[in-house]
Amino acid sequence: MLYDVIMAGFGGQGVLLIGDLLAFAAMREGRQVTWMPAYGVEMRGGAANCTVIISDRKIGSPLSVEPAALIAMSQPGLVKFRERVRPGGLMVINTSLADPESVARNDVEVVGLPANEIATEELNDPKNANMVVLGAFITKSGAVSFEKTLDSLSAFLPPERQRLAEGIARALQRGKLFAQEGR
Amino acid sequence: MEERIMLKGSVALAEGALTAGCRYYFGYPITPQNDIPEYLSLHMPERGGVFIQAESEVASINMLLGAAAAGARAMTSSSGPGISLMQEGLSYMAGSELPCVVVNITRSGPGLGGISPTQGDYKQATCGGGHGDYYLIVLAPSSVQEMYDLTIRGFELADKYRNPVMILGDAILGQMKEPVTLRDAKPVTYDKPWALTGPKGRKPQLVKSLYLKDGEMEVHNWKLAEKYRRLAEEDTMVEVDEDADADIAVVAYGSCARIVISAVEMAREEGIRVSRIRPITLYPFPSGEIRRVSEKVGRFLTVEMNTGQMVRDVRLSVAPGCDVRLLARPGGAIPTPQQILAEIRKALE
Amino acid sequence: MKQVFKRPETLIKTTTHFCPGCHHGTVHRLVAEAIDRLGVREDTIGVAGVGCGVFLYDYLAVDVCEAPHGRAPAVATGIKRVNPEKIVFTYQGDGDLASIGMSEVVHTANRGENITVIFVNNSVYGMTGGQMAPTTLLGQQTTTSPRGRDFHYDGYPIRMAEMLATLEGVAFAARVAVDKPANLRKAKQAVNTAFEMQAKNMGFTFVELLSACPTNWYMTPLAALRRIEEEMIPYYPLGIFRQRKAADYL
Numbered sequence: 001m002l003y004d005v006i007m008a009g010f011g012g013q014g015v016l017l018i019g020d021l022l023a024f025a026a027m028r029e030g031r032q033v034t035w036m037p038a039y040g041v042e043m044r045g046g047a048a049n050c051t052v053i054i055s056d057r058k059i060g061s062p063l064s065v066e067p068a069a070l071i072a073m074s075q076p077g078l079v080k081f082r083e084r085v086r087p088g089g090l091m092v093i094n095t096s097l098a099d100p101e102s103v104a105r106n107d108v109e110v111v112g113l114p115a116n117e118i119a120t121e122e123l124n125d126p127k128n129a130n131m132v133v134l135g136a137f138i139t140k141s142g143a144v145s146f147e148k149t150l151d152s153l154s155a156f157l158p159p160e161r162q163r164l165a166e167g168i169a170r171a172l173q174r175g176k177l178f179a180q181e182g183r
Numbered sequence: 184m185e186e187r188i189m190l191k192g193s194v195a196l197a198e199g200a201l202t203a204g205c206r207y208y209f210g211y212p213i214t215p216q217n218d219i220p221e222y223l224s225l226h227m228p229e230r231g232g233v234f235i236q237a238e239s240e241v242a243s244i245n246m247l248l249g250a251a252a253a254g255a256r257a258m259t260s261s262s263g264p265g266i267s268l269m270q271e272g273l274s275y276m277a278g279s280e281l282p283c284v285v286v287n288i289t290r291s292g293p294g295l296g297g298i299s300p301t302q303g304d305y306k307q308a309t310c311g312g313g314h315g316d317y318y319l320i321v322l323a324p325s326s327v328q329e330m331y332d333l334t335i336r337g338f339e340l341a342d343k344y345r346n347p348v349m350i351l352g353d354a355i356l357g358q359m360k361e362p363v364t365l366r367d368a369k370p371v372t373y374d375k376p377w378a379l380t381g382p383k384g385r386k387p388q389l390v391k392s393l394y395l396k397d398g399e400m401e402v403h404n405w406k407l408a409e410k411y412r413r414l415a416e417e418d419t420m421v422e423v424d425e426d427a428d429a430d431i432a433v434v435a436y437g438s439c440a441r442i443v444i445s446a447v448e449m450a451r452e453e454g455i456r457v458s459r460i461r462p463i464t465l466y467p468f469p470s471g472e473i474r475r476v477s478e479k480v481g482r483f484l485t486v487e488m489n490t491g492q493m494v495r496d497v498r499l500s501v502a503p504g505c506d507v508r509l510l511a512r513p514g515g516a517i518p519t520p521q522q523i524l525a526e527i528r529k530a531l532e
Numbered sequence: 533m534k535q536v537f538k539r540p541e542t543l544i545k546t547t548t549h550f551c552p553g554c555h556h557g558t559v560h561r562l563v564a565e566a567i568d569r570l571g572v573r574e575d576t577i578g579v580a581g582v583g584c585g586v587f588l589y590d591y592l593a594v595d596v597c598e599a600p601h602g603r604a605p606a607v608a609t610g611i612k613r614v615n616p617e618k619i620v621f622t623y624q625g626d627g628d629l630a631s632i633g634m635s636e637v638v639h640t641a642n643r644g645e646n647i648t649v650i651f652v653n654n655s656v657y658g659m660t661g662g663q664m665a666p667t668t669l670l671g672q673q674t675t676t677s678p679r680g681r682d683f684h685y686d687g688y689p690i691r692m693a694e695m696l697a698t699l700e701g702v703a704f705a706a707r708v709a710v711d712k713p714a715n716l717r718k719a720k721q722a723v724n725t726a727f728e729m730q731a732k733n734m735g736f737t738f739v740e741l742l743s744a745c746p747t748n749w750y751m752t753p754l755a756a757l758r759r760i761e762e763e764m765i766p767y768y769p770l771g772i773f774r775q776r777k778a779a780d781y782l
Contacts, residue, residue, distance in 0.1 A: 065521060245610070
């Protein structure tokens with residue numbers, strides 16, 4: 001089985017980081033995985049995106065033309081990739097900064113959550129809005145095991161960032177809850 | 184299962200150099216390969232090595248020449264325009280029979296070009312690149328694991344043949360992260376009795392590429408040619424994913440070969456019989472394997488991220504009458520698996 | 533009886549290819565004497581630039597690496613970084629060092645690489661047949677300045693020793709001449725000092741030697757000696773332009 005997802009947003013939102021964590025968790029599950037950041041003028045601030053591909057077999061192209069899923073952290077990220085998601089695919093949208101109405105498709109599953117509000121107001125942890133979205137994505141997609149992702153956090157974070165593990169775990173849990181209960 | 188760690192291609196390559204015993208890095212910044220000097224500037228001194236940011240690529244390659252002449256494993260990395268500046272030094276190093284590893288994380292050109300993935304430097308890399316009758320050993324990794332493994336292999340081959348080795352990558356291979364298994368085995372090393380260390384207890388030694396006496400240069404050229412012949416015989420590397428009843432064979436290297444894997448999977452799902460050939464050494468080119476496959480398969484498709492450079496080597500390699508087609512995407516454009524599949528279908532019409 | 537003069541051990545007993553009146557042989561001897569004086573012949577690696585000095589390896593009994601035109605200081609950097617305990621020097625002419633190799637020598641000096649650069653300034657390209665060099669004097673006729681060097685087209689002769697003396701990485705920068713015994717004694721002293729300072733890890737040392745090229749000056753050897761005194765020294769003053777007292781950069 002091959003699962004591919006594009007994650008898009010603004011630079012600084014931690015889009016590449018959640019891709020990195022997802023890929024790391026998949027590797028810890030013993031699967032094949034590639035993580036490919038957007039490369040080009042976009043690297044100089046502005047937009048950021050990455051593609052993560054998880055498979056049980058050797059992975060060919062690390063790029064996806066029609067991904068199974070999109071995580072949109074921003075409106076430009078949503079607009080750029082909304083046409084490309086495969087019919088029957090999944091879109092997880094940060095409604096704090098992107099409008100799910102603008103998807104304008106009825107052949108994909110859309111999950112919207114106000115990640116910035118949740119992170120800022122509920123968790124008092126605005127930097128982890130990306131992790132709230134990742135938690136919801138993992139829960140909805142089943143791309144990797146949620147528990148394994150939590151387990152891999154300490155191995156994922158470098159020694160000097162271990163103190164961040166707790167906040168990230170909390171944000172992932174909150175995203176999971178949202179995906180399950182819709183609030 | 185051995186432990187896998189997630190590494191960026193550039194970092195895997197740098198770790199490969201350190202594993203190979205490279206302790207000298209000289210380089211000049213250029214996008215998209217800066218991850219390599221940035222990583223090594225931090226980690227080379229930790230392993231007792233020397234990192235110097237040179238004033239230009241011209242200086243980098245000549246510092247490399249000096250370090251190699253002194254017997255060390257040394258490396259530089261750059262991208263297209265910087266590699267062009269290094270051609271003088273590479274020619275001198277090939278002429279002086281000095282080993283080194285030079286990494287080219289390509290950018291599209293000519294000129295300042297762009298920084299997106301490309302294979303536009305195939306010709307420069309495989310035809311020597313500088314003046315005179317010589318070749319570089321050119322290795323083309325296709326995964327992050329190979330960025331690590333082939334860098335180690337590169338240092339071994341450089342010393343074995345006393346010739347510069349080029350690792351030819353691109354922004355996809357440099358930026359991508361994949362699981363990597365680091366190896367325990369020690370790299371192969373070679374004695375270097377020719378190294379310049381001062382003539383203590385022996386006669387003075389000389390490293391040079393100047394041959395002015397009658398007939399001397401021809402002798403030297405034939406010596407180099409014999410070395411390249413032996414290299415082709417002993418160390419050509421190629422990956423062949425063969426279908427015994429294939430109707431077509433697809434040839435691609437590097438990051439492009441990854442996209443071809445996806446296209447070939449799609450084709451096979453449709454019932455198309457297709458073989459896949461991936462040159463790992465671009466020089467020496469795996470002509471023998473291509474010829475062998477072409478005896479059975481009448482149609483070839485070469486896929487390249489340039490206007491068509493490797494296709495000439497494929498055409499020179501195949502059996503007479505074999506139809507060799509080209510799917511070319513230059514200037515930083517990347518072919519999609521769907522596009523390659525369409526080309527395979529078209530070739531079989 | 534005490535022997536007071538002999539061929540330096542570092543100088544190979546052979547006939548050189550240099551023209552009559554050429555000073556390369558003299559400069560080779562100064563380098564050989566400096567190496568003998570420190571007793572470091574077996575620990576010395578020379579880097580030969582492109583020019584008449586390229587055949588260094590035929591005359592000096594040390595290890596030698598040939599460098600591409602102008603790149604000797606970069607090559608020497610690589611050798612010295614691998615062998616920090618060895619003595620490493622470059623031997624370069626004015627075309628090699630002050631024209632095509634300007635960038636390499638300036639940055640090597642600025643890094644304070646602990647090497648010695650021997651710079652033979654005879655104001656002309658010798659090996660390629662007498663073309664204009666960056667150190668060719670104004671009005672001097674060469675095969676590529678047949679009407680004499682004209683600053684409108686060719687700029688001005690470059691004073692390398694003074695220029696490098698401005699760099700913090702430089703431990704020693706001097707200009708000497710080898711035209712007569714009094715100057716030769718000072719030249720010998722400067723070359724000795726440069727190698728000695730390298731042996732003490734004091735940083736980049738540079739000696740510019742004003743020398744004659746009678747063949748490409750279209751002069752007799754004696755007239756060439758007079759030209760050094762009358763034309764070169766007035767434009768290229770002799771002296772020590774920088775000399776660090778201690779190895780510490782501060």
